[in-house]
Amino acid sequence: MRIYAEPLPNFNDIFKELSLQLFHQKEKAPEFSFRGTLYGYARKAMLDVANNISAGKDREIWFPAYICDELIEIFRRHWGGALRFYDIKDDLTPNWDSIDLKVSTKDVMSIFVLVHYFGFPNSVKEAKEFCKLNKMHIIEDGAHVMPSFEGELKVIGDAVVFSLRKIFPLPNGALLITAVNGGKNKGPKVEKKIPWEWIIRVVAKRIFKWVPTTFYGLRPLKKESLSGYRKSEIYERGISWLSLKLLKKLMQESGKIFQIRQNNYRILQSFLAKQGIEPVFNLEEKKICPYAFPLRSTKRDKIIEILRRQGIGAQFWPTLPVEVLGSNSYPTARKIQSELVILPIHQDLDFKEMSLITKALRRF
Numbered sequence: 001m002r003i004y005a006e007p008l009p010n011f012n013d014i015f016k017e018l019s020l021q022l023f024h025q026k027e028k029a030p031e032f033s034f035r036g037t038l039y040g041y042a043r044k045a046m047l048d049v050a051n052n053i054s055a056g057k058d059r060e061i062w063f064p065a066y067i068c069d070e071l072i073e074i075f076r077r078h079w080g081g082a083l084r085f086y087d088i089k090d091d092l093t094p095n096w097d098s099i100d101l102k103v104s105t106k107d108v109m110s111i112f113v114l115v116h117y118f119g120f121p122n123s124v125k126e127a128k129e130f131c132k133l134n135k136m137h138i139i140e141d142g143a144h145v146m147p148s149f150e151g152e153l154k155v156i157g158d159a160v161v162f163s164l165r166k167i168f169p170l171p172n173g174a175l176l177i178t179a180v181n182g183g184k185n186k187g188p189k190v191e192k193k194i195p196w197e198w199i200i201r202v203v204a205k206r207i208f209k210w211v212p213t214t215f216y217g218l219r220p221l222k223k224e225s226l227s228g229y230r231k232s233e234i235y236e237r238g239i240s241w242l243s244l245k246l247l248k249k250l251m252q253e254s255g256k257i258f259q260i261r262q263n264n265y266r267i268l269q270s271f272l273a274k275q276g277i278e279p280v281f282n283l284e285e286k287k288i289c290p291y292a293f294p295l296r297s298t299k300r301d302k303i304i305e306i307l308r309r310q311g312i313g314a315q316f317w318p319t320l321p322v323e324v325l326g327s328n329s330y331p332t333a334r335k336i337q338s339e340l341v342i343l344p345i346h347q348d349l350d351f352k353e354m355s356l357i358t359k360a361l362r363r364f
């Protein structure tokens with residue numbers, strides 16, 4: 001059996017929507033009642049909002065050094081200002097001392113990106129104070145956060161972006177909420193093409209779920225490289241019509257998904273507590289929907305390899321930006337990168353699968 005890193009979609013829903021689209025009259029995209037603008041990818045939403053904030057001005061944007069290169073790549077290509085990075089502390093909060101505003105020239109428009117890693121709110125109060133003092137705008141990166149589709153979403157700065165495809169099994173999908181008008185100024189850009197690549201991938205995953213695990217686990221671990229993320233324009237695309245349809249249904253299940261993710265996180269946390277291992281984030285009784293379970297170990301690669309060999313989709317954080325890898329100014333981000341193991345806790349997993357993960361971890 002295989003435990004994937006992400007949840008698989010409901011195949012009946014996919015094939016129903018697909019046949020409707022292919023053989024019957026094309027249906028209109030569903031309407032949503034929540035505030036915000038839907039996108040294909042969070043990185044494009046972030047780029048658009050950053051460009052809106054600072055249109056026509058000299059500008060710079062501060063990202064944490066602990067961020068994936070694929071997010072930075074779109075800024076390298078389409079952001080007219082300076083790209084800057086700050087280090088983080090051992091608990092993944094911003095290291096405020098590493099934000100050297102002296103490098104900023106006068107009259108430059110500065111944007112601060114605050115990442116809520118793995119769905120846990122990150123230093124909201126401090127970020128507000130710091131940015132107020134230094135006249136910086138704030139964009140919250142809630143790519144790992146499950147948005148609430150009811151009521152108002154709090155935006156601490158200018159905007160928050162969510163990557164819906166990370167929590168829900170969707171071909172793509174992201175949500176932008178801005179402080180001014182919720183971002184609902186125009187309908188989403190909808191990609192009409194059928195996302196065949198995604199459909200084939202998830203169908204294959206469904207089949208391979210039952211293939212003996214060693215085959216899957218023998219794939220070598222991909223190492224970080226200084227060459228950066230592959231240059232593809234796919235992330236310019238809007239949300240696909242299939243994502244819109246599936247999202248409409250998934251929203252009704254979001255309460256259940258929230259609960260399962262919390263329960264699964266707690267199972268891992270209490271198991272590791274018995275082994276004397278502190279979690280990176282303590283869930284306690286907090287009302288948080290975790291994205292995954294991060295674990296720190298100096299034996300990162302060994303743990304991931306052994307878990308994968310047993311069919312468990314443990315992962316490491318993707319490649320850090322080339323600017324970070326090529327510099328000595330971000331020691332903590334690089335240390336965390338070398339130690340972090342990401343374990344799945346998503347909605348497809350129940351007590352049985354979580355027990356398999358804890359059993360596999362017993363060896364360490």
Ligand SMILES: Cc1ncc(COP(=O)(O)O)c(C=O)c1O
Pocket residue numbers: 040041042043044067068070071115141143144162163164173174235
């Ligand atoms: C922290 C963080 N922010 C933003 C993104 C980009 O999200 P998307 O893939 O929806 O563009 C990712 C992952 O890809 C991420 O991990």
